[in-house]
Structures are given as C-alpha cells and as structure tokens.
Amino acid sequence: xxxxxxxxxxxxxxxxxxxxxxxxxxxxxxxxxxxxxxxxxxxxxxxxxxxxxxxxxxxxxxxxxxxxxxxxxxxxxxxxxxxxxxxxxxxxxxxxxxxxxxxxxxxxxxxxxxxxxxxxxxxxxxxxxxxxxxxxxxxxxxxxxxxxxxxxxxxxxxxxxxxxxxxxxxxxxxxxxxxxxxxxxxxxxxxxxxxxxxxxxxxxxxxxxxxxxxxxxxxxxxxxxxxxxxxxxxxxxxxxxxxxxxxxxxxxxxxxxxxxxxxxxxxxxxxxxxxxxxxxxxxxxxxxxxxxxxxxxxxxxxxxxxxxxxxxxxxxxxxxxxxxxxxxxxxxxxxxxxxxxxxxxxxxxxxxxxxxxxxxxxxxxxxxxxxxxxxxxxxxxxxxxxxxxxxxxxxxxxxxxxxxxxxxxxxxxxxxxxxxxxxxxxxxxxxxxxxxxxxxxxxxxxxxxxxxxxxxxxxxxxxxxxxxxxxxxxxxxxxxxxxxxxxxxxxxxxxxxxxxxxxxxxxxxxxxxxxxxxxxxxxxxx
Amino acid sequence: xxxxxxxxxxxxxxxxxxxxxxxxxxxxxxxxxxxxxxxxxxxxxxxxxxxxxxxxxxxxxxxxxxxxxxxxxxxxxxxxxxxxxxxxxxxxxxxxxxxxxxxxxxxxxxxxxxxxxxxxxxxxxxxxxxxxxxx
Ligand code: SF4
Numbered sequence: 001x002x003x004x005x006x007x008x009x010x011x012x013x014x015x016x017x018x019x020x021x022x023x024x025x026x027x028x029x030x031x032x033x034x035x036x037x038x039x040x041x042x043x044x045x046x047x048x049x050x051x052x053x054x055x056x057x058x059x060x061x062x063x064x065x066x067x068x069x070x071x072x073x074x075x076x077x078x079x080x081x082x083x084x085x086x087x088x089x090x091x092x093x094x095x096x097x098x099x100x101x102x103x104x105x106x107x108x109x110x111x112x113x114x115x116x117x118x119x120x121x122x123x124x125x126x127x128x129x130x131x132x133x134x135x136x137x138x139x140x141x142x143x144x145x146x147x148x149x150x151x152x153x154x155x156x157x158x159x160x161x162x163x164x165x166x167x168x169x170x171x172x173x174x175x176x177x178x179x180x181x182x183x184x185x186x187x188x189x190x191x192x193x194x195x196x197x198x199x200x201x202x203x204x205x206x207x208x209x210x211x212x213x214x215x216x217x218x219x220x221x222x223x224x225x226x227x228x229x230x231x232x233x234x235x236x237x238x239x240x241x242x243x244x245x246x247x248x249x250x251x252x253x254x255x256x257x258x259x260x261x262x263x264x265x266x267x268x269x270x271x272x273x274x275x276x277x278x279x280x281x282x283x284x285x286x287x288x289x290x291x292x293x294x295x296x297x298x299x300x301x302x303x304x305x306x307x308x309x310x311x312x313x314x315x316x317x318x319x320x321x322x323x324x325x326x327x328x329x330x331x332x333x334x335x336x337x338x339x340x341x342x343x344x345x346x347x348x349x350x351x352x353x354x355x356x357x358x359x360x361x362x363x364x365x366x367x368x369x370x371x372x373x374x375x376x377x378x379x380x381x382x383x384x385x386x387x388x389x390x391x392x393x394x395x396x397x398x399x400x401x402x403x404x405x406x407x408x409x410x411x412x413x414x415x416x417x418x419x420x421x422x423x424x425x426x427x428x429x430x431x432x433x434x435x436x437x438x439x440x441x442x443x444x445x446x447x448x449x450x451x452x453x454x455x456x457x458x459x460x461x462x463x464x465x466x467x468x469x470x471x472x473x474x475x476x477x478x479x480x481x482x483x484x485x486x487x488x489x490x491x492x493x494x495x496x497x498x499x500x501x502x503x504x505x506x507x508x509x510x511x512x513x514x515x516x517x518x519x520x521x522x523x524x525x526x
Numbered sequence: 527x528x529x530x531x532x533x534x535x536x537x538x539x540x541x542x543x544x545x546x547x548x549x550x551x552x553x554x555x556x557x558x559x560x561x562x563x564x565x566x567x568x569x570x571x572x573x574x575x576x577x578x579x580x581x582x583x584x585x586x587x588x589x590x591x592x593x594x595x596x597x598x599x600x601x602x603x604x605x606x607x608x609x610x611x612x613x614x615x616x617x618x619x620x621x622x623x624x625x626x627x628x629x630x631x632x633x634x635x636x637x638x639x640x641x642x643x644x645x646x647x648x649x650x651x652x653x654x655x656x657x658x659x660x661x
Contacts, residue, residue: 005541005565026571027541177540179632181639182657188639189647190630190657196640201653216648219623223653229627238627238654240617244642245631246657267613274585275598284610285598287587288634290580291537292547292554296635298535300542300565308635311532311547311554315581316588317603321638324607325645331611334649336641344637366564429633430538433579436572 002172003136004369004381005302009034010170013132015125017045017067017156018142018516021052024419025140025176025301032138041128045070046142047416048446048488049481058124061483062115064414064517065146065403071155072400073111074126075162076103083130088164095395099158102397114400135165140176142418145515147404147505154396161393169381177301184299187354187370192223196352213351216334226252227506227513233261240267244321245288249277250491253502253513254469271324274432287318290429294320295341297363299370303380305358306367403517404505407485411467411519413451414486417498431492443498445474446488447522452478455522462525465489467518470500473525487520527551533560537633538573541565547578554578614650623651630657 008014008031021029029052036042036055044056045067053059062070078084079100089096108119115122129135137160143152156173165171177183189196199206202220211218224232230252232238241262252258262268262281270282279285291298293314299305314320322344326336338344342360349355354371357379362368368379407414430436445463447455457463461476465487474489482488491498503518531546544563548556557578561568590606591598617626628646630639639657646655 025539025541026573027543027566027569030569177632180537180540180542181634181636182540182632184636185630185632185639185657188630188636189643190639190655192653192656195647196643201647210647214644214648217651218647219651219653221624221653223624223655224627226629226656229629229654229656232627237625239621239625240614241627241629242614242642242646243629244638245633246629248629267617269610273587274583275587275591279587280598282591282598283593283613284606285587285591286606286610287590291534291635292532292578292581294635296637298537298542299636300535301540302542302565304542304565305636306535306542306544307533309532309534311530311534311549312552312581315586317590318586318588319603321634322641325638325641327603327607328611328614329641329645329649331607332614332645332649334645336645338641341635341637344640348636348640366562429577429580430573432583432585433573433576435576435579 002166003170003174003302004304005031007170007381008032008136008138008174009038011035011040011132011134011136013041013043013128013135014138015043015045015129015135016052016056016138018144018152019138019140019176020046020048020050020142020418021138021140021176022050028138028176028301041132043125043128045125047483047486048418058121058128060117060121060125062117064416064486065148066115066400067143067146067152068148068155068398069106069111069114069400070117070122071159072103072106072398073108073115073122074129075099075159076106076111077108077123077126078130078162079103081126081130083127084162085164089162092167093161093393093395095397096162098397099162099395102399106400129159129165130163132165134168134170135160135163136171137165137173138176139174142516144175145513146517147514148401151398151401155398157393158395158398161395166393175301180300181298183301183303184297184305187299187352188348192225196348197354210351213347227504230258230261233264239265240269241265242269242271243278244271245273247272247276247278249281250499253499253515254504255500256470257504271321273318273429286324287316288321288324289314289318293318294322296322297341297345303369304367305355305363305370305372307360307363404514405468405503405518407519411521412485413520413522415465415467415501415518415520416486416488416516417491417502418488419490419492443474443490443492444477446477446479446482448482448484448486449478449480450484451487451522452476455524457522457524464523464525465501465520466523467501467503467520469503472500487522491515531558536570536574536577538577543570543574545570545574554581618650624654626650626652627654628656630655632657
C-alpha cells in the first residue's frame with residue numbers, strides 16, 4: 001500500500017475494485033465503513049454484489065476482465081471535462097500525451113459496450129473520484145490475477161496520477177496483499193529476480209555485496225517463477241523442489257498439471273504444519289511451527305513490520321521453521337549459526353536498506369513502517385510524497401485486451417473465484433478451526449436465479465462444472481450476488497477445488513495466472 | 527495454574543491485527559484484541575477471534591515423515607534432515623544448482639523467508655526461489 005491503513009478513513013472518495021474487502025481484509029473494510037460515516041463517497045466496481053456494494057454510493061458490475069476499458073473510459077471523461085490535475089501532471093509525471101492519445105477512443109459509450117456498465121455510471125464514477133479532495137483506490141487479486149494484471153495495475157496508477165490522488169495523506173493506490181506475510185516474503189527476497197529489498201540479482205554491485213555478506217559465490221542469472229518451476233518439473237530441467245508452507249495443489253491453477261509436476265520431482269520436500277494435499281506427495285515432510293510457537297516478525301499489507309512472539313513450545317516434535325532451515329544448511333555444508341530469530345533480524349537489517357533501522361527493541365509497541373533506513377528514522381507512513389521512486393511518475397498508455405479464455409457455445413459461462421469471510425486461502429489453517437469450519441464447511445457454486453432456472457437447478461443441487469482443464473462437482477447456491485452468465489466459487493476447499501478448472505495462462509510481465517476468469521459449462525447432476 | 531497473555535500478530539490475512547494469545551498451562555485458549563494496536567484498535571474479525579483453534583489441532587504434524595516403500599513413515603529429525611541435505615547435495619552435484627527450486631511462504635516469518643532464500647542462493651547457488659504471492 002502507498003498509504004497506512006488508518007489513513008483510509010480520512011479519504012473522501014474510495015474506489016474499491018477487485019477486492020472483496022469485508023471477506024478478505026475485514027479490518028481494512030472497517031476503515032472504509034468509518035470513511036463512509038464521515039461522509040466519503042464509496043464506489044465499488046465488482047462483477048459480484050459483494051457486501052461493500054450494499055453500502056456503496058455507486059456499484060458498477062463490469063464484465064469479467066474488462067477493468068482496463070472501464071478505467072480508461074473514466075480517464076477519458078476526466079480529461080474531456082477538465083477534471084484532471086494539470087499541475088501535478090506537469091510537475092510529477094511524464095508520458096501524459098501518449099496516454100491522452102489512446103484515451104480518445106474510450107468514450108463512455110464504447111466502454112459501455114465492452115464492460116456492460118451504463119455510460120452514465122461511468123461518468124458518475126469519473127466525477128466522484130476526480131472531484132474528491134483525497135481519493136483513494138483499493139484493489140486486490142480481482143485486479144492482478146489476470147493475463148492483463150500488470151495492465152490493470154498500470155491503468156489504476158494512471159488514474160491516480162492524472163487526478164493527483166497520490167503522495168498525500170489518505171490519497172493513493174492501495175493494493176491489499178492476499179496473504180498475511182506476502183509483503184514480508186517479497187521484502188526478504190523470496191523472488192527469483194531480487195535479493196532482499198528488491199535489489200536485482202543481475203546487478204554486479206548487488207552480487208558483490210551479497211557475496212561478501214554471505215561468504216559464498218552467487219549466481220547472477222534470474223531464477224524460475226512458481227509457474228516455471230511447475231513446468232520445469234514436468235519437462236525435466238528441474239529435479240527437486242523444496243516447498244515451505246505453501247499448498248500449490250489447492251492454490252495453483254490447473255490442479256491436474258500441478259499434480260503431474262510434483263509427482264515427477266526426484267525430490268519433493270514439504271515443510272508445513274498439516275499434512276496438506278501437497279505434503280501427501282512429498283518424499284520428506286518436515287513438521288514446522290505455527291506463529292504461536294516461535295519468535296519473528298510479519299510485515300503487513302501497509303508495510304508495517306510487527307513482532308510475532310512465542311506463546312508456547314512447538315507441539316509434539318515440531319520445530320520452528322528457521323531452525324529446520326538452519327539445520328539443513330549446516331548438514332548441507334553451509335554453516336548457519338543463529339541462536340535466535342533476533343540474530344537473523346540483525347543480519348537482515350545490515351543487508352536490507354529499507355529495514356536498516358529495524359530492531360526487535362524498536363518494534364515493541366506499534367511496529368515500524370518501512371522504508372526505515374536508520375535506527376533514528378521514524379518509518380514511512382505514505383510513499384511517493386515528493387517524488388516517485390523512479391523520479392517522475394510514468395504514464396503507460398494501456399489498451400484493453402480481452403481475457404485469454406472467453407465464453408463460447410461449448411463453455412458458455414464465465415467462471416470466477418474468490419474467498420469467503422470465514423476462511424483464508426487454501427484453508428490449511430482456517431478449516432482446522434472448528435468455529436470457522438462450522439460457519440462454512442464446504443465449497444459451493446454461486447449461480448444467478450435466471451440461469452439456475454434455465455438449467456433446472458435448485459438451491460443445494462449438485463452441479464457438474466467443466467472447463468477445458470477439468471471437471472468437478474459442487475453444490476449450487478442460487479443467488480443474485482452474481483449476474484446472469486457468471487458463476488463464482490470460493491477456492492479454499494480441496495475436495496471441491498476451484499483450481500481444477502482455472503486457467504494457467506500467465507500475465508506476460510509478472511507471470512500471474514489468470515485465476516479470475518475462465519469459461520465453463522454447467523450440468524445438473526442427474 | 528499458569529495463565530499468561532502474549533502480544534502477537536494475526537496470521538490469517540494481510541491486515542496484521544495485534545492480539546494477546548491467552549495461554550493456560552501451556553495451551554492456547556483464546557485471543558484478546560489489542561486496544562493500542564494502530565491496525566485494529568481493539569477489534570478482530572471472526573478469523574482472528576478463532577485463530578487459536580488450529581494451533582493445537584489433533585491433525586497437526588508432530589513428527590517428520592519420510593517416504594519408504596511408497597508410504598510416508600514417521601522418522602527421527604536426524605534421519606529426515608540428513609536425508610534432505612544428502613539428496614539436495616546429490617542432485618546439485620549431478621544436475622547442477624539450477625535443477626533445484628524453492629517455494630518460500632507468505633505464512634512464515636520474515637526471518638524464515640530470509641533464511642530460506644539465503645540457503646537457496648548462498649548454499650545451493652541458484653536464484654530459483656519464489657512464493658505464491660501471485661495466487
Ligand atoms: S483478525 Fe481478521 S482482519 Fe485482522 S489480521 Fe486476522 S484475519 Fe485479518
């Protein structure tokens with residue numbers, strides 16, 4: 001997020017797009033409720049009638065995968081009406097003319113054809129957002145899990161920059177991270193192209209720095225992404241995979257393909273707290289510890305680094321994950337001598353400039369928002385205050401592209417996925433909380449009443465759902481949360497796993513699979 | 527009776543709410559939201575209120591498992607760790623460092639993420655490390 005969570009409640013216009021905030025980020029939704037109470041306008045753009053839509057000033061239900069067309073049309077209107085912030089554009093950005101050129105074609109009427117949103121509504125969205133004093137955008141995986149994920153994100157950045165809604169208190173672009181410590185995993189270099197703090201592995205200076213810090217020869221070749229590792233296993237070059245606390249058998253698209261990949265590994269190591277669907281395929285399973293059984297830190301979606309504190313010893317013979325890694329490294333022949341996670345943090349701050357000022361002692365209390373380069377730095381509440389990281393903010397002229405798979409005669413329904421309020425991700429943890437499990441115990445498929453009638457489906461009926469990748473069965477939930485022609489399924493449930501059906505096609509730049517759109521066929525189970 | 531509360535951070539979503547875990551005689555029995563936390567200001571959602579329930583679930587893995595004759599069998603830590611290190615070494619020596627990949631996790635701590643990518647880069651010698659952030 002470019003802003004801290006608390007700032008959201010002082011925005012006077014919030015555009016929520018591709019985020020079911022009350023389900024996936026409940027305590028951020030609370031800030032949106034408060035902003036609303038203080039008089040902010042709330043715009044929700046979501047194909048489903050999510051809970052936030054019920055309290056929105058304007059809810060638009062655009063067709064799946066048409067975000068770029070919708071936002072481009074908003075910008076078309078903003079420029080045409082002169083609601084843009086020319087001073088901000090002149091001082092802080094470049095590339096505006098190129099963007100302006102392509103926006104010409106995105107009239108609200110043309111966008112209405114693509115998105116299914118009335119032209120008048122697009123004009124109102126543009127007006128609410130552009131005329132606000134402090135406009136904030138909130139988005140989540142509904143924006144990123146597309147073949148056009150990067151296009152979608154760039155388009156939202158364009159929108160915030162033409163109106164100058166960025167770099168001030170309560171204004172900005174706020175991606176909500178899907179998982180609790182994704183921010184931290186990225187910050188710590190859990191990515192194939194960068195060391196901690198996003199320092200490129202291809203840069204010889206970075207390589208030298210880390211070689212001396214770690215006392216080892218390093219590779220300057222960018223590594224494989226998750227999806228590339230899966231195909232690498234199936235096709236040969238990758239022989240071994242070590243998975244820490246992830247469950248790709250449920251979270252990744254096209255489960256059949258993932259299973260084949262994992263089964264072809266010469267060595268599959270899984271370190272986890274439960275015997276997940278993925279762990280069942282492993283050669284060796286190492287029992288790790290939950291957050292309650294170890295010390296450490298998490299970095300939340302607003303970049304706040306916070307303490308995790310050990311409350312009990314690991315259950316049975318389980319071990320803290322850092323100890324497991326340390327012991328394997330020692331046996332492998334690369335000695336690691338950390339006595340506590342605090343010692344690891346000391347090393348992290350010495351090689352990670354944005355965490356340079358972070359110590360356990362300073363984290364007592366409210367935690368710290370990075371960048372926090374030195375021990376006397378107070379941390380950073382919002383980013384891009386006087387300038388962007390690259391200096392000037394760059395506009396990208398992005399054209400609308402349809403999703404990789406579209407509906408046709410054989411697969412006539414749009415299929416999309418998401419979360420429900422009681423569960424988290426693959427359900428490894430939440431489905432083992434009896435209270436949460438009793439709230440929602442099994443997967444289901446949301447079908448519009450009109451479609452249900454056409455298919456002869458009633459609430460609770462079993463329905464077969466097939467895509468080009470697989471077939472599965474789920475219970476029908478008849479609801480107008482989805483529009484005609486669209487069906488929705490939560491992805492937490494391994495036994496009725498939405499990802500049996502989803503598409504593995506990737507965004508060409510950031511390699512995110514298109515989990516949010518594919519085409520399916522429905523049949524009532526006889 | 528030994529009753530303690532331990533201030534920590536929720537693991538169920540990216541909001542990162544703070545609460546006290548209530549510990550009674552070595553068992554985690556509940557959560558109490560932290561009022562002074564800047565993120566949640568004394569509130570929690572249903573996932574946070576019940577987060578303690580999975581920690582001591584009977585289904586937790588409590589012993590390392592190793593595949594023998596096609597089946598996962600309980601083994602000692604020494605056996606599991608030696609096996610893992612030895613196989614990683616063999617595969618690196620036969621097929622090269624880039625034949626090994628690591629998926630690190632959005633659910634473990636920063637320190638653990640740091641350590642795994644360090645092991646991958648410095649010990650194995652490859653940049654094949656990623657996680658499921660995109661999913
Ligand atoms: S209490 Fe709820 S909102 Fe807060 S971090 Fe946990 S899951 Fe997220």
